[in-house]
Amino acid sequence: MADHSSSTTHSRFFQHHFVDAEQQFQTAKMGMWIFLVTEILMFGGLFAAYIVFRLWYPDLFTQASTELNTFWGGVNTVVLIGSSLTVAMAIKSAQLNQKKNIAINLGITLALAAVFMVIKYFEWTHKFELGIFPGQFYDFGGIAHEKANVFFSLYYLMTGLHGIHVLIGMGLMGWLLWRSLKNHFDSEYYTPIEITGLYWHLVDIIWIFLFPLFYLIE
Amino acid sequence: MDTAESSSTSKKIQVQRYKPDDNPEKHYLNEETGLWSWLTTVDHKKIGIMFLGAITFFFFVGGIMALLVRTELWTPAKTFIEANTYNQLFTLHGAIMIFLFLVPSVPAALGNFILPLQLGAKDVAFPRLNLLSFYLYLTGAGIAIFSILNGGIDTGWTFYTPYSSTTGGAVTTMVFGVFVIGFSSILTGVNFITTIHKMRAPGLTWDKLPLFCWGLYATSIIQILATPVLAITLALVGMERILGIGIFDPAMGGDPVLFQHFFWFYSHPAVYIMIVPGFGVVSEIITTFSRKHIFGYWAIALSSLAIAFIGFLVWGHHMFVSGQASLASMVFSFLTFLVGIPTGIKMFNWTATLYKGSIDLKSPLLYIFGFFFLFLVGGLTGIVLGSIALDVHLHDTYYVVAHFHFVMVGGMVMAFLAGLHYWWPKITGRMYNETMAKIACGIIFVGFNVTFLPQFVMGSQGMPRRYFNYIEQFQPFHQVSTIGSFILGLGFLMVFYYLVKSLFGGQKATANPWGSRAMEWQINTRPPLHNFHHIPVIINGPYDYHKPMEEFQLGLAESPTDGHGQESDLEVTSDGKEINAE
Numbered sequence: 001m002a003d004h005s006s007s008t009t010h011s012r013f014f015q016h017h018f019v020d021a022e023q024q025f026q027t028a029k030m031g032m033w034i035f036l037v038t039e040i041l042m043f044g045g046l047f048a049a050y051i052v053f054r055l056w057y058p059d060l061f062t063q064a065s066t067e068l069n070t071f072w073g074g075v076n077t078v079v080l081i082g083s084s085l086t087v088a089m090a091i092k093s094a095q096l097n098q099k100k101n102i103a104i105n106l107g108i109t110l111a112l113a114a115v116f117m118v119i120k121y122f123e124w125t126h127k128f129e130l131g132i133f134p135g136q137f138y139d140f141g142g143i144a145h146e147k148a149n150v151f152f153s154l155y156y157l158m159t160g161l162h163g164i165h166v167l168i169g170m171g172l173m174g175w176l177l178w179r180s181l182k183n184h185f186d187s188e189y190y191t192p193i194e195i196t197g198l199y200w201h202l203v204d205i206i207w208i209f210l211f212p213l214f215y216l217i218e
Numbered sequence: 219m220d221t222a223e224s225s226s227t228s229k230k231i232q233v234q235r236y237k238p239d240d241n242p243e244k245h246y247l248n249e250e251t252g253l254w255s256w257l258t259t260v261d262h263k264k265i266g267i268m269f270l271g272a273i274t275f276f277f278f279v280g281g282i283m284a285l286l287v288r289t290e291l292w293t294p295a296k297t298f299i300e301a302n303t304y305n306q307l308f309t310l311h312g313a314i315m316i317f318l319f320l321v322p323s324v325p326a327a328l329g330n331f332i333l334p335l336q337l338g339a340k341d342v343a344f345p346r347l348n349l350l351s352f353y354l355y356l357t358g359a360g361i362a363i364f365s366i367l368n369g370g371i372d373t374g375w376t377f378y379t380p381y382s383s384t385t386g387g388a389v390t391t392m393v394f395g396v397f398v399i400g401f402s403s404i405l406t407g408v409n410f411i412t413t414i415h416k417m418r419a420p421g422l423t424w425d426k427l428p429l430f431c432w433g434l435y436a437t438s439i440i441q442i443l444a445t446p447v448l449a450i451t452l453a454l455v456g457m458e459r460i461l462g463i464g465i466f467d468p469a470m471g472g473d474p475v476l477f478q479h480f481f482w483f484y485s486h487p488a489v490y491i492m493i494v495p496g497f498g499v500v501s502e503i504i505t506t507f508s509r510k511h512i513f514g515y516w517a518i519a520l521s522s523l524a525i526a527f528i529g530f531l532v533w534g535h536h537m538f539v540s541g542q543a544s545l546a547s548m549v550f551s552f553l554t555f556l557v558g559i560p561t562g563i564k565m566f567n568w569t570a571t572l573y574k575g576s577i578d579l580k581s582p583l584l585y586i587f588g589f590f591f592l593f594l595v596g597g598l599t600g601i602v603l604g605s606i607a608l609d610v611h612l613h614d615t616y617y618v619v620a621h622f623h624f625v626m627v628g629g630m631v632m633a634f635l636a637g638l639h640y641w642w643p644k645i646t647g648r649m650y651n652e653t654m655a656k657i658a659c660g661i662i663f664v665g666f667n668v669t670f671l672p673q674f675v676m677g678s679q680g681m682p683r684r685y686f687n688y689i690e691q692f693q694p695f696h697q698v699s700t701i702g703s704f705i706l707g708l709g710f711l712m713v714f715y716y717l718v719k720s721l722f723g724g725q726k727a728t729a730n731p732w733g734s735r736a737m738e739w740q741i742n743t744r745p746p747l748h749n750f751h752h753i754p755v756i757i758n759g760p761y762d763y764h765k766p767m768e769e770f771q772l773g774l775a776e777s778p779t780d781g782h783g784q785e786s787d788l789e790v791t792s793d794g795k796e797i798n799a800e
Contacts (some may be wrong), residue, residue: 017340017417019753027343027416034408038446045450045480049465052476136462136470147471153463157454 011189025191032195036202039165043206046158050213053150063143064151065217067132069123073215076119077207083112084204087173087197094190102193103180109200110173113166120163127152155214162210165203172196237771238729238742241647245744260345263745265352266331267645272355273319273327274714280314281707283307288669288703291696294688301686305372306387308684312375313392317399318359320626321488323634324495325441326351326406329434331645333410335738335745336428338419338754343412347405354402361395364388374684376485379466379477383458390459393452400445400452403491407441410434421756428736428760429518433498436522440487440494440529448484451477475540482533490529492626493593494522496633497564500586503640504568506734507583508575511761514567521560528557538609547606554604561597565590580732581655585636588663592628596621599674614684617677620670628666635662635713642717643727647744650720654712662709668702733767736760740772 011021018024054061090105131139134156138149176193179185185193246263256264287308290297299307334342342348365371365388373382373389382389414427414435455477457463464470466477497518505512512518534542534550568590577583599621603609612618643649673681676695681688688696730739737760741750754772758765 015345016748017345023416027412030415031344031347031408031412034411034442038404038408038442041443042446042450045447045454048480049454049476052473053465053471057471134461135457135464147464150464150471153457153461153465157457157463 013184013189013191021188025194028191028195029198032198036198039202043158043161046154046161047209050154050158053154057145057147057150060143060145060147060151061217063145064148065214067127067130067143068155068215069126070215072119072123073211076116077211079112079116079119080204080207083109083116084201086112087193087200090176091190091193091197094185094193095187097187099180099183099186102185102190103177106173106177106180106193110170110177113170113173117163117166117170120159120166124156158210159214162203162206165206169196169200169203172199238740240728240743241726242742242744242746244746245647245742246747247744249747258349260341260349261747262330262334262342262345262348263645263749265348266327266329268352269322269330269355270327272352272359273323276314276318276359277710278714280311280319281710283311283314285703285707287311288700290686291688292700294690294693296686302372304686305684306366306370309371309374310366313362313371313396315626316375316488316492317396318355318362320492320630321399321403322355322406323492323630324499324637325410325434325437325491326355326402328499328634328637328641329410329430329495330406332641332738333413333431333434334417335644335741335749336431336736336760337413337417338422338737338750338756339413339417340748340750341417342409343417344409347409351402351405351409354398354405358395358397358399358402361391361398365392365395376481377452377455378481379455379458379474380468382455383467390456393456397449397452397456400449403441404445404449407438407445410438411442414438419754419756425515426756426759427519428498429501429512429515429522430495430498432519432522433495433501436526437491437494439523440491440526443530444484444487444491447480448488451480451484454480475537475542478537478540479533482536483530486533486536487526487529489622489625490525492630493633494525496589496630496637497522499633499637499640500564500568500589502736503582503586503636504571505761505763506640506732506736507578507580508572509578509733509763510571510575511759511763512567513570513573514563515761517563518567521563524560525557528553528560532557532604535604535609538606539613551604551606555601558597558601565594565597578732581650581652581659582636582640582732584656584659585632585639588659589629589632589636592624592632592663592666596624596626596628599624612677614682615677616673616681616683619683620673620677623670623673628670632662635659638717640732641738642720643731644738644743644745646721646724647727648720648724649727649731650724651716654716658709658712658716661712662706665702665705665707665709669699669706670702672696672698672702735762735765735767735770740770 014021015024018027086105086108090102090109093099093101093105127133130142132152133139134153135149138152140148173196176196179192246261250259256268259265286299287304290299290304290307330342330348334340368391369386369388371387371389371392373385377389377393382393414431418427454463454465458466462470464472466472466474468474501512501518532550532554534546535554538547538551599617603612603618603621639650639655672695676692677683679692681692681695727743729741729743731743732739735758737754737756738745740754750772758769762770
C-alpha cells in the first residue's frame with residue numbers, strides 16, 4: 001500500500017488488489033447486491049411457508065391477525081421508512097462532502113432503528129403476558145382455532161429474523177457513526193455507508209411486506 | 219460498435235513481455251512465513267491451500283466411515299458394529315462428504331487458488347471475506363464434530379422431518395453446524411461472482427474467460443440462490459426441536475412434505491454445486507492435453523449456466539413417492555430430462571475437442587477419461603431415475619446410491635483429482651511421480667466400478683438403501699462391493715502418498731510444464747505473493763493453441779518502473795486487440 005500512496009491520490013482505505021478507487025467502490029457495491037439476493041432467498045423460505053399455511057388455514061390468519069396491534073405496527077412502518085430516508089440522506093451528505101451531516105443522519109437512523117426495536121419489544125412482551133408463545137408453548141384461549149399456534153410460530157419466526165437483521169443493522173450504523181466521527185468518510189470514500197444503506201433498505205422492504213401480511217389481513 | 223469508433227474510443231496500453239521464472243527465489247510461500255502469517259493471511263492462494271488441507275482431512279474421515287459401513291455390510295446380520303452406530307456412520311459419511319468435502323472441494327480449494335490467476339487479478343474481490351469464509355467452514359466443521367461426540371446423528375444427511383425433529387442425539391447442534399458451513403459457501407459464491415465481474419484484467423473479455431471460470435461462475439450462482447434456503451430450512455428444523463413450532467410437524471398442523479420441498483430446493487441445485495466446477499476443470503485439462511482449441515466454447519460456457527438454471531426447477535423428482543400431486547411429478551420428471559441436454563452438450567463438445575487433437579496422455583487427462591466413463595454412467599442412470607414409473611420401483615434402493623456415487627465420486631472426485639494433478643506443479647512447484655499417478659488412477663477406476671456396479675444390480679432387485687440387515691440373496695453383491703471399496707481406498711491412499719512425497723524432493727516444476735496457453739501458466743511457478751508484478755494485459759485467448767507459445771508471454775499494463783523485461787513491443791486496445799505489433 002505504501003508505494004501506492006506516494007504516487008497516487010488514493011484514499012488511505014484503498015486496498016492494494018484493486019486498480020483504482022472506482023473499481024473498489026463498484027466491486028463492494030456489487031458484492032452487497034449479491035448478498036442481498038441471498039437475504040431475499042433466506043426470507044423467501046419463510047414467506048413460502050407463510051403462503052402454504054395461509055392457503056391451508058385462511059380462517060386462522062384472519063382470526064389470529066386481530067391479536068396484533070395495527071396501530072403500533074403502523075408506527076413501526078413509518079419509523080423504518082423514515083430511517084431509510086435518513087440513511088439515504090447520509091449517503092447524499094457523503095457525496096456532497098458534508099461531513100457533519102453524515103454523522104447526524106447516521107445518528108438519526110440509529111435512533112429510529114432503536115425506536116423500532118423498543119416498540120417490537122413491547123409488542124412481544126405484551127403477547128407473552130397473554131400466553132401467546134410460539135409453537136408448543138402456546139397457551140392462549142382467545143382464538144377459536146386449534147392451529148392458532150402455527151400462526152404465531154410464523155409471526156415470531158419472521159418478525160424475529162427481521163428483528164435480528166435490524167439489530168445487525170444497528171451495529172453497522174453504530175460502527176459507521178464511530179468512523180464518521182473519526183472523519184473517515186468524505187466524497188472520495190464513502191463505500192461502507194453506501195453498501196450499509198443498501199442493506200438497510202432491504203431490511204426496510206422486508207418489513208413493508210411483513211406488516212400487511214400479518215397486521216392488515218381481514 | 220464499428221472499427222473506426224472503437225479505435226477512437228479505446229485506450230492504448232503500453233505492453234511489454236517477459237518470461238516467467240521457473241523457480242523464483244521469492245514466491246507466495248516464503249515472502250511471509252510463520253504460523254501467524256498463515257492464520258491471518260488474506261492471500262487467496264494460501265486460503266486455497268488451507269481449504270485443500272481441511273477438505274483432504276475430512277475426505278479421509280468420511281472415507282474411513284464409508285469403509286466401516288461397507289465392512290459392516292459384509293454379512294446379512296450384524297458383522298461387527300451395532301445397528302445404531304451403523305445409522306450414525308452412514309449419516310456422518312454423507313454429511314461430511316457433502317458439506318465438508320464435495321461442496322468446497324473444487325470451488326473453495328482449487329477455485330480459490332486458480333480463479334484470480336486466470337483472471338489476471340491480484341486477489342479475489344473481498345480477501346478478508348474469503349478468510350472469514352474459511353473460518354466459518356472450520357467453525358461449522360467444529361460444531362459438526364462436537365455433535366458427533368455429543369450424541370451423534372442418525373437421520374441420514376437429509377434430516378427428514380418428522381424423524382429429525384423427534385429423534386434423540388445432537389441433531390440441533392448438527393443442523394446449526396451445517397447452517398454455519400452454508401454461510402461459508404454463500405460468502406465464497408458472493409466473492410467469486412463479484413471477482414469474475416469486476417476483477418478481470420484489461421483485455422479479458424467474456425469470450426476469453428477460461429471455462430473453469432465459467433464453471434465457477436455458474437456454481438456461485440447456485441450457491442447464492444440455493445444455500446440461503448437450506449439455511450432457513452435447517453433453522454426451522456432447529457426451531458422445531460427447540461420450540462416445537464409445528465411448521466413441519468403434522469401433529470401440530472404442519473407438513474413434513476414442506477420440509478422435503480425446502481430441503482430439495484437447496485439440495486438438488488447443490489448436487490450441481492458438486493459437479494459444475496468439475497466440468498470447468500475438465501474443459502481446461504481437455505484442451506491443454508489435446509493441444510487444441512476447445513470445441514464449442516460458448517456451448518460449454520452457456521450450458522453451465524443452463525444447468526444452473528434448470529437445476530432449480532427439478533427438485534420435485536426426489537419426491538415422486540412422497541405424496542406430491544401426480545401432475546407436479548410429471549412436470550418435474552419432464553424438467554429432469556431437460557437437464558440431460560446441456561450436460562450432453564458438454565460431453566459432445568469435450569469429445570469433439572479430443573478429435574484430431576495431439577493427445578498427450580498425462581495423468582490429469584487419464585483422470586478425465588475416468589471421469590467421462592463414470593460420469594456418463596452416472597448421468598444416464600439419472601435419466602432412468604427421473605422417469606416416474608421406474609423411480610417408484612427404484613426409489614430409496616441401492617440403485618440410487620450407485621447413481622449418485624457415480625456422479626459425485628466418479629464425476630466430481632475424479633475431476634477434483636484431475637484438477638489437483640493438473641495444478642499441483644503450479645501450487646507446490648513440484649512434479650509428482652507420473653507412473654504412480656497413472657497406476658493410482660487405474661486402481662481408483664477399477665475399485666470404483668467394483669464397488670458401485672454391483673449396487674446397480676442389487677438396487678434394481680430391490681435392496682433398500684440405509685438398511686442394516688438384508689436378505690441373503692444380496693450377500694454376494696454386498697461382498698463384491700465391500701472388496702471394491704477397499705481397492706478404492708487403497709487408490710486414494712496411493713494418491714496421497716505420492717503427492718505428499720513430491721513435496722519432499724520431487725522434481726522441480728517449470729513455469730509451464732504442460733505447455734498450456736492459459737493465464738495461470740504464464741506466471742512464475744510458484745506464483746509471487748501478489749500474483750502479478752504488473753497488471754497483465756490479456757491479448758490471446760486461453761485456448762489459442764494455433765498460435766506459437768512465444769505469443770503467450772504476459773503483457774504489462776503499467777509503465778515499467780523496476781526494469782522488468784524489455785521495452786514495449788506492441789500496443790493493444792483496451793478490448794485486447796493488437797493494433798501494432800513489431
